[in-house]
Amino acid sequence: MSVSEPADLDFWSFVALANERLAGEYGFRHQLATEVLLTLNRASDLVTYDLEAAVHRPRGRSWSAFRLLFVVWLAGPLEPSGAARLTGMSRAAVSNLAKGLVAEGLLARTPDERDGRSVRLSLTGAGHAEMVDVFREHNEREAGWTAVLTEAEQRILVMLLDKLIIGHREFEARNRR
Amino acid sequence: MSVSEPADLDFWSFVALANERLAGEYGFRHQLATEVLLTLNRASDLVTYDLEAAVHRPRGRSWSAFRLLFVVWLAGPLEPSGAARLTGMSRAAVSNLAKGLVAEGLLARTPDERDGRSVRLSLTGAGHAEMVDVFREHNEREAGWTAVLTEAEQRILVMLLDKLIIGHREFEARNRR
């Protein structure tokens, strides 16, 4: 049997509840760690979902497709494996996505001159035009998200997140292949 | 033609490159916003992937299944729609996941007494035991991630992320249903 929980329990109430029960009833020691990572994932999910729904889906583009085009746009002609590393996707995902984007005429796949196994992805004229155009809207919406923080707060946030990312190496974390 | 880019361009070099080109060549105004959100997503992806690979997959559990069990564990018997709200998944995803977890005997689905349309998800004895056990390992690994930050830094990080999450309401962002 349970107390009738509020049907409208929201994210913060849940975090508070989790903190309380994990420490109080079960004696887990690292409540703050749980809170940090729950909040991190939540923030990331919300931002990603919003940008995808507001900017990219209406143009018929998936979030992943945008990320791939984004890194190819800025990091120049790029091997699929490099694109996978920068986006954090698997090589298989890049391969599948690229197939569609090549068919749509946004991406070009040219064989590497030096290494016959390899391939370079680059933007076509149409791909470049689309990125410049779509990023205008993307960037405005990003700014909408971060505007609630001062510039100093934004820099601190980046610094703390960077620390977290770097720290994982010492912690022998697993990486995507 | 392009300068031969370093084949081992890493995440930070990419962020630096993106900043430079977006502002310099294209004149986009909100570089810092882009940097904040790129870093946020990256950190979240790395942490999630690591916890899934190190703690949950070896036990045959997906990240989503863990999240669902986690909210049901702590927020008590819960309707699928409430679980969807807390985890950030769609109702359909909760429904599918729950089907499997009920079949495995970790989750119980009982009809709601008041509302004939509704259902309440709760942990079975086995489900509860598994959560207590698996969370021990999960929490240790979470602590490994956050240990690179001082307690004060962790609190600041949570505060900044909370601000970001709250801010989105004023920005009329879209939410998951």
Add this chain to the structure above:
DNA sequence: TCGAACTAGTCAATATCTGAACTAGTTTCC
């Protein structure tokens, strides 16, 4: 009180991601 509008959950179709197997080209080193 009865029908219209609404809400909860599930199902079906589609999309995408992952890991593993596979193909093909390159490097190593005896």
Add this chain to the structure above:
DNA sequence: GGAAACTAGTTCAGATATTGACTAGTTCGA
């Protein structure tokens, strides 16, 4: 010079997500 080990990319099967349609129960108002 050539076989073995390695590496890049693709393909395939399986898992899991999303949206939208659908079923069933509830609520509200004429």
